[in-house]
């Protein structure tokens with residue numbers, strides 16, 4: 011069986027884990043997750059090594075390992091992601107477009123936030139000068155300050171925050187996190203398109219968190235459909251300034267919401283889903299009662315169970 015191995019960052023592995031949530035399988039010993047798609051079995055290990063096996067492992071690997079994926083091997087054009095009508099044309103990045111991204115999805119505490127930003131072709135250069143880029147490469151302090159600059163430029167944007175109690179309610183109703191994200195992105199796009207009205211719009215780029223067909227299925231279940239010229243791409247914030255700006259606004263909103271929750275509980279809530287989170291859950295339960303988690307946490311995460319040993 012053909013296979014390929016890549017070493018990827020923890021952030022990318024976390025994105026992948028969420029991306030493949032709907033097709034996950036029981037991971038083998040020492041693995042972070044395993045997922046089975048149409049053409050590949052993907053296994054990510056704690057060491058950062060990710061194994062892609064199956065009929066066409068390179069196609070799946072390219073989504074995450076980017077340009078290095080086929081480097082050194084034959085002369086496949088590196089960025090030619092699986093030819094799909096949802097992959098944006100190269101020209102989109104230099105045109106007037108909308109970009110959307112989210113934050114908070116892998117964090118036990120705090121809401122999910124999704125933001126969309128509309129950038130006109132003429133503003134792209136200006137935004138680059140501001141230092142707008144992939145928020146994963148920026149510190150939280152820098153992200154907050156760039157967000158202020160973006161807001162000052164008065165670019166049309168829209169933001170949605172899914173509070174924890176609403177998140178937990180939807181989750182209990184049977185919604186996957188993927189469906190929540192799809193609906194949030196969809197509403198953000200709709201609101202933003204109303205705002206920009208008749209301004210030029212070449213397309214909409216969503217930082218891809220699931221297969222486009224799955225996204226369409228999720229929004230169709232709520233009687234919604236994709237706007238014309240909607241594209242999906244993994245790591246879109248590295249190519250589109252609008253997605254990068256969206257990621258900065260979503261992240262800043264998430265940080266602000268975390269500050270508010272921490273203040274309310276008088277406990278500094280950690281980001282992520284590490285062991286430190288488990289200990290903090292125990293503290294929240296001891297000081298405020300179990301029911302408080304509903305309003306500040308994504309209670310279905312395994313952390314809720316792991317916190318028991320600290321009680």
Ligand code: MN
Pocket residue numbers: 111112217218
């Ligand atoms: Mn993203």
